[in-house]
Amino acid sequence: MEYDYLIVGSGLFGATYACQATRQGKKCLVIDKRPHLGGNVYCENVEGINVHKYGAHIFHTNNKEVWDFVNSIVPFNRYTNSPVANYHGKLYNLPFNMNTFYQMWGVTTPEQAVAKIEEQKAEAVTKMKAEGVSEPRNLEEQGLCLVGKDIFEKLIKEYTEKQWGRKCRDLPAFIIKRLPVRLVFDNNYFNDAYQGIPIGGYNKLIEGLLEGVECKTNTDFFKSEYHDWCKYAKQLVYTGPIDEYFDFCYGKLDWRTVSFKTRVEDTPNYQGNAVVNYTSHEQPYTRVIEHKHFEMFGQAVYDCPKTVVSEEYSTEYKEEMDQYYPVNDNKNNLLAEKYRALAENEDGVLFGGRLAEYKYYDMAPIIEKVMGLVIE
Template sequence: MWGTKTPQEVKDKIAEQTAHMKAVEPKNLEEQAIKLIGPDIYEKLIKGYTEKQWGRSATDLPPFIIKRLPVRLTFDNNYFNDRYQGIPIGGYNVIIENMLKDVEVELGLDFFANRQELEASAEKVVFTGMIDQYFDYKHGELEYRSLRFDHEVLDEENYQGNAVVNYTEREIPYTRIIEHKHFEYGTQDKTVITREYPADWKRGDEPYYPINDERNNALFAKYQEEAARNDKVIFCGRLADYKYYDMHVVIERALEVVAEELGQ
């Protein structure tokens, strides 16, 4: 992009492009991104993808979102910096099935349609759904982003050579294509791909991402106060905490909640 050939040249270029932001405390995602990587990389890789994913201008998004993106001057194409990375053998379905052995599970049950019966059936209830819905939206509706997934079975062994490929262009409507076999190095004759499309959320849709801007965070604080007064219900998870969690963080959060509840 700049005609650079070495990591040091890239580092120098980024330093040159971010120098004016050193003393700036970013107020939004755009400023945070430019402070981290400069305007060129931001415009080419971040801006279109981010605004496509969140459905709003990068100047209207909080700065902390961009802090999740690692910046490296190496050929390491891993998304995360964690020393250990992996997924359960056989996928998360298998680990959940093993965790739920000998546990009575009822599927397809609407919590809110059966709320009184369910809450009366236990001393404590763990609620991982939308916290605003739990309190009947009494303070107003929190905002979320949703997703749409299009699945396709292809009569070829290998479609893209990698488990996940992200599409940063604003003009392409999906954010990424997932080729599932590559998570476990599959050798099947065919392959399954999934295109992931960001979508606006409305009641009845599946909520995926909390939108932690100033307005929503202030509204969530009111629901937190309601939750703190409810000793019977344990609120946790991405929707009840109204917070984006990576998988390892949500597992850690679950263990912390259990430790707090059991006093360990």
């Protein structure tokens, strides 16, 4: 056999696995059906700006070992994720913090903010009790019980409906188990100690992880000679959709996906922030990404005379689209468990990553998981 590992997919799981295996003297072949490497973290350079082709990716972690590892591949910048919500033209800081509560109600102290939230939460609970209900029956009731009417209706309800393509009353309550409320003036979206973007874009990270690794793009595992992988490698690392691997024998898993309308604007600064969420149905898109703000700060924003923005649209997955988010309802969770049981008994194959595990991952946990695997 020519290779120790055939790795299907060059996203973060596959690329990190290839890096770790190669460092241990193993020979790997990475194949990807897309025309580029990197999976969904791939960036396309437009007007000197690294455009996150498959949506905004911000690396964040509390794990210093993971942070040191990725920075040993490529140094990361100081980007801090501080999105803004636009509701009918009014702007609110995210995550929900004292800036948000001041913008919402004019309150200036944590005590005033808590009183307002608790008052509105109590109204929601009282309404449910009047209907003879003790526990939230759906996402809408859950949201109202967690943060009250104003925050839920302006910043959560319609945005969530656009994301899921369903009314909040038709979504299960367990989708939102908690909503973080910060009683400080802090717009940093993440609580993690380490956060940033690779200097020069995510392609630099992928190139570093795959240095010295043989890679083939435009190669569909299921339509290539490598489908009979035992002829080529001792083991298979599979990061594609788990249901497709087993030829959809139990049926197809459902996904949500996103699409983008990207354009160049003839201005150095379009919206003043990398991410602006549009939380009402007034706009069909969920957010607008201005890519230069991930890597350009201060005067550098204006030294680059143009900018690139992407409108992001959430939609139901259809054939030939990219799968993004698992649909965590009872039907799909039960179906995924059946496929995972098959995967556990598949000799010589490691299933890993979002598609192969039918589980949503942030970037850092993917790398952390691979770093914890024993490579033989």
